[in-house]
Amino acid sequence: MVTVRDSESEVKSCQIGDQTGTIQLSLWDGQIDRVQLGKTYMFTNLSTRSFNGKTTLTTTRNTTIIHSSTTITLPNTSNTNDFDTQTNTLTQTVEGSTITIKKLCPKCHSTQQSINIKDNFHRCTTCKILRKQSSYITKCNGALIFKIGEDELSLAIPNSVLTKFIHKEKDMTFLDAQDIEEYLLTCGPVSVNYTNDNHIVEIKKAICETELTSEEAPELEQELCSITDAVSLPSTSIKTNPGEKRPAAPETIDPKQTQPLKD
Ligand SMILES: [Zn+2]
Numbered sequence: 001m002v003t004v005r006d007s008e009s010e011v012k013s014c015q016i017g018d019q020t021g022t023i024q025l026s027l028w029d030g031q032i033d034r035v036q037l038g039k040t041y042m043f044t045n046l047s048t049r050s051f052n053g054k055t056t057l058t059t060t061r062n063t064t065i066i067h068s069s070t071t072i073t074l075p076n077t078s079n080t081n082d083f084d085t086q087t088n089t090l091t092q093t094v095e096g097s098t099i100t101i102k103k104l105c106p107k108c109h110s111t112q113q114s115i116n117i118k119d120n121f122h123r124c125t126t127c128k129i130l131r132k133q134s135s136y137i138t139k140c141n142g143a144l145i146f147k148i149g150e151d152e153l154s155l156a157i158p159n160s161v162l163t164k165f166i167h168k169e170k171d172m173t174f175l176d177a178q179d180i181e182e183y184l185l186t187c188g189p190v191s192v193n194y195t196n197d198n199h200i201v202e203i204k205k206a207i208c209e210t211e212l213t214s215e216e217a218p219e220l221e222q223e224l225c226s227i228t229d230a231v232s233l234p235s236t237s238i239k240t241n242p243g244e245k246r247p248a249a250p251e252t253i254d255p256k257q258t259q260p261l262k263d
Helices: 029-034 159-167 177-186 212-237
Strands: 002-004 007-009 011-018 021-028 040-044 047-051 054-058 064-068 087-092 096-104 121-123 130-132 137-148 151-157 190-195 200-205
Touching (some): 021 029, 087 137, 096 177, 137 159, 137 177, 151 200
Parallel strands (some): 021 054
Antiparallel strands (some): 002 007, 011 021, 040 064, 047 054, 087 190, 096 137, 121 130, 137 151, 190 200
């Protein structure tokens, strides 16, 4: 909250971006609720501000904000790079979670109203094209609850952060909201980075995984097995002269019997 000309105004900063880069945008009052993290908008009549050599954007009285269904690929920048805001860190197991999941058609981008996430195929409810479930764009966000002493802290988690976290461990295609919620509750302690207004900017597992060794072991054993097989092959090709009796066992071969060819 800030006071401008004797009236209280609410201002909130966010990062916006297009193909060319990202910049900080200050949203004022009623405009704050007009935008959501991870969505695309067309802004008009923004104004620039310059402070300490850094240029930022701000909304004005005449700013219009129109939601757009196009997806913009942002340049490869880290989420936290340009953040002025101080972030807090917390390492704990998740106490509770509430996640909503949306599936968007990759062609017409419409949100699928009736979709069975466990099905292999789905027909878009708008453009009527049948596609593999994995072709649909998954958007999921919500909140994570952490216990801080007697209190509970609710942190909002946007789609970009949650997707990145789940993707490392699981294929999102057939997960429904409760699958994700259950995973968050059972994945062990997590380390979260969150802003002062309780938005998670990064989440990762607090404990390093050591499962690699047990996964590598069987493969190594199999490789040893195949080498042993190859070594034992030549012993089956002991030559015996035709008409002669095959020796009972290789170690009883009489040297005289194997040498006549040389004379
Ligand atoms: Zn469609």
